Amino acid sequence: MGVGSFLNRSGYNRFMFRYGCAAVALALTIGCGKTEAPAETDRRVTGTSQERDIHSYARPDEVRVTHVALDLRADFDAHVLSGTATLSLQRNGSASEVVLDDKGLDIQRITGGGSDLKFALGNDDRILGRSLTVQLPPNVSEITIAYRTSPDAGALQWLQPSQTAGGKRPYLYSQGEAIFTRTWIPTQDTPGVRQTYSARITVPRDLRAVMSAEQLTPDGVETPDGRRFEFRLTHPVPPYLIAIGIGNLAYRQVGPRTGIYTEPAMLDAAANELVDLEKMVTAAESLLGPYRWGRFDVLVLPPSFPLGGMENPRLTFATPTIIAGDRSLVGLIAHELAHSWSGNLVTNATWSDFWLNEGFTTYVENRLMEVLYGVDRARMLQVLDRRSLDTEISRLGPTHKDTMLHLDLKGRDPDDGVNDIAYEKGATFLRTIEAAVGRETFDAFLRGYFDRHAFQSITTAQFLGDLREHLLHGDRQLEERLKVQEWLYQPGLPGNAVVPQSDVLVHVDEDVKAFAGGAGAASITSAPKWSTQEWQHFLGTLPEKLTPAQLTDLDRTFRLSNRLNAEVLFAWLRVAIRNHYEPAMPALERFLTSQGRRKFLKPLYEDLMKTDWGKEEARRIYARARPLYHSMSTTTLDPIVKSGS
Numbered sequence: 001m002g003v004g005s006f007l008n009r010s011g012y013n014r015f016m017f018r019y020g021c022a023a024v025a026l027a028l029t030i031g032c033g034k035t036e037a038p039a040e041t042d043r044r045v046t047g048t049s050q051e052r053d054i055h056s057y058a059r060p061d062e063v064r065v066t067h068v069a070l071d072l073r074a075d076f077d078a079h080v081l082s083g084t085a086t087l088s089l090q091r092n093g094s095a096s097e098v099v100l101d102d103k104g105l106d107i108q109r110i111t112g113g114g115s116d117l118k119f120a121l122g123n124d125d126r127i128l129g130r131s132l133t134v135q136l137p138p139n140v141s142e143i144t145i146a147y148r149t150s151p152d153a154g155a156l157q158w159l160q161p162s163q164t165a166g167g168k169r170p171y172l173y174s175q176g177e178a179i180f181t182r183t184w185i186p187t188q189d190t191p192g193v194r195q196t197y198s199a200r201i202t203v204p205r206d207l208r209a210v211m212s213a214e215q216l217t218p219d220g221v222e223t224p225d226g227r228r229f230e231f232r233l234t235h236p237v238p239p240y241l242i243a244i245g246i247g248n249l250a251y252r253q254v255g256p257r258t259g260i261y262t263e264p265a266m267l268d269a270a271a272n273e274l275v276d277l278e279k280m281v282t283a284a285e286s287l288l289g290p291y292r293w294g295r296f297d298v299l300v301l302p303p304s305f306p307l308g309g310m311e312n313p314r315l316t317f318a319t320p321t322i323i324a325g326d327r328s329l330v331g332l333i334a335h336e337l338a339h340s341w342s343g344n345l346v347t348n349a350t351w352s353d354f355w356l357n358e359g360f361t362t363y364v365e366n367r368l369m370e371v372l373y374g375v376d377r378a379r380m381l382q383v384l385d386r387r388s389l390d391t392e393i394s395r396l397g398p399t400h401k402d403t404m405l406h407l408d409l410k411g412r413d414p415d416d417g418v419n420d421i422a423y424e425k426g427a428t429f430l431r432t433i434e435a436a437v438g439r440e441t442f443d444a445f446l447r448g449y450f451d452r453h454a455f456q457s458i459t460t461a462q463f464l465g466d467l468r469e470h471l472l473h474g475d476r477q478l479e480e481r482l483k484v485q486e487w488l489y490q491p492g493l494p495g496n497a498v499v500p501q502s503d504v505l506v507h508v509d510e511d512v513k514a515f516a517g518g519a520g521a522a523s524i525t526s527a528p529k530w531s532t533q534e535w536q537h538f539l540g541t542l543p544e545k546l547t548p549a550q551l552t553d554l555d556r557t558f559r560l561s562n563r564l565n566a567e568v569l570f571a572w573l574r575v576a577i578r579n580h581y582e583p584a585m586p587a588l589e590r591f592l593t594s595q596g597r598r599k600f601l602k603p604l605y606e607d608l609m610k611t612d613w614g615k616e617e618a619r620r621i622y623a624r625a626r627p628l629y630h631s632m633s634t635t636t637l638d639p640i641v642k643s644g645s
């Protein structure tokens with residue numbers, strides 16, 4: 001079922017009909033002749049008057065899920081989770097049915113108040129899946145759904161033993177964001193409906209389960225047919241944060257509330273890389289106020305994990321490619337930790353407000369890097385971020401609507417709207433405000449923002465209301481000067497964007513110039529001591545075209561094709577592809593077949609597909625690597641590699 005039929009769905013029409021132009025203008029700030037969000041911001045942060053989430057069938061104003069209790073068994077032969085989800089419901093008035101989200105679930109039976117309940121599944125939409133509507137007799141406030149997941153549930157990746165570090169046991173992990181949770185849990189899968197959860201998970205005896213929740217049975221409990229683990233999360237979270245990992249997992253404590261789960265074969269390297277975990281939490285607290293989730297553990301996943309990191313509460317999921325051996329990529333953990341405030345404590349109410357999660361987080365991540373590793377490193381990172389922002393805006397075009405902070409995702413998978421804009425434009429906006437009002441004032445606002453909206457899901461319009469009330473204090477001139485409306489609701493980069501400066505990278509710029517002008521690689525005498533960020537900048541700003549002699553010189557002098565640091569290798573491989581530097585091709589193939597992080601895969605396959613010789617290479621490598629990749633990566637890569645001729 002295509003996008004067109006989604007637009008015609010009754011849910012969407014109802015929204016258009018009920019709210020008409022004003023809401024559309026508020027959400028999109030285009031159409032109906034308006035170019036600005038309305039100044040009126042008297043919407044209370046109750047979750048009832050928010051803009052509707054177009055990516056969920058739920059009607060939380062009528063009935064809302066408040067708690068999910070899972071009792072599931074993992075079948076590694078069938079690649080199925082099966083069991084029950086018991087939902088606690090809060091009813092508003094006389095509502096007689098609850099609407100849930102479901103994608104590909106096999107719903108067997110639904111009970112409540114001691115009897116079977118009637119339920120109906122709606123039409124299947126390619127992006128959204130189906131609505132699951134359950135009839136509620138009076139006084140029933142808890143329903144139990146017996147179900148099984150599909151072997152190709154988008155949220156779940158089932159790995160063969162050969163896809164793990166140990167090579168002997170299978171593995172399962174989930175990825176909920178943005179709208180995958182509905183493929184393994186029948187609930188209201190919208191970030192606007194926060195839910196607490198508990199779980200009993202039964203796994204084969206030699207495996208261990210972890211979740212984004214408090215462990216009630218760290219070693220599990222033996223059952224006749226396996227081992228059962230129990231969990232509980234008492235903080236209400238959006239359902240995309242319910243997460244599970246099952247595998248041969250070992251644990252090592254790093255600090256009083258921090259530690260690492262990973263396969264035994266990876267534990268030493270992971271623990272060595274992440275020694276600063278506890279320090280990071282403390283640094284974040286000094287900036288943002290108390291860490292409210294108890295523990296901050298990290299699960300280092302097998303190489304197919306499609307993301308750098310995922311901020312699952314109490315248990316960040318991370319790619320093994322952060323293990324560079326020199327702790328140079330731990331910024332990624334700072335990013336996921338920052339989400340404990342921006343994202344997990346204060347959450348985007350709809351996916352159009354995604355920048356509230358990622359822009360704030362990217363801003364805070366950089367502040368943490370400054371506290372932990374000094375201002376030079378933080379500035380370098382800002383310059384690198386700014387370059388990717390400029391690249392993204394020119395790739396999309398400065399008037400493209402996907403360069404707005406508040407996104408228009410009508411008829412689209414939220415994953416499609418995800419690009420560097422939410423991250424880098426969002427962070428640049430906050431840095432621009434910080435520069436205008438001063439760090440002290442801005443920090444006070446930031447802390448207050450997290451406190452005022454703790455455990456709430458808010459929209460961009462609500463953020464704007466908060467900014468006006470607590471930072472701008474009604475100063476319209478300041479608001480104009482900051483170009484707040486333009487930042488939030490217009491494409492491109494406003495003229496007042498702060499420009500980051502890094503003295504360290506200015507030196508690298510000089511080296512780039514000298515090398516481009518014909519100086520040999522050996523004359524770059526500072527390079528052997530360069531940080532990852534200096535390398536990223538050097539490789540990222542080299543001229544488009546280099547001669548074969550220059551490429552060989554660089555590679556031989558600095559052994560770039562042999563780098564183990566994923567960011568440096570990635571930046572080098574992009575240079576190598578666009579100049580068709582053959583000697584790097586084995587390293588490229590190794591990289592593409594040994595990890596599945598979409599951020600690395602997408603540009604490399606795109607670069608290959610842009611060249612005549614590379615198309616065939618891309619297809620050949622992809623055919624080999626595809627079975628190793630997560631569906632999030634293949635969904636992105638299939639159209640890229642299959643395009644062109």
Ligand code: BES
Nearest residue numbers: 177178307308309310311332335418599
């Ligand atoms: N929350 C995101 C991951 C995500 C984004 C999942 C959109 C699904 C849809 C996570 O915090 C993130 O941003 N990860 C980045 C790393 C970060 C250092 C920029 C990634 O995976 O590359």
Ligand code: ZN
Nearest residue numbers: 335339358361
């Ligand atoms: Zn993030």
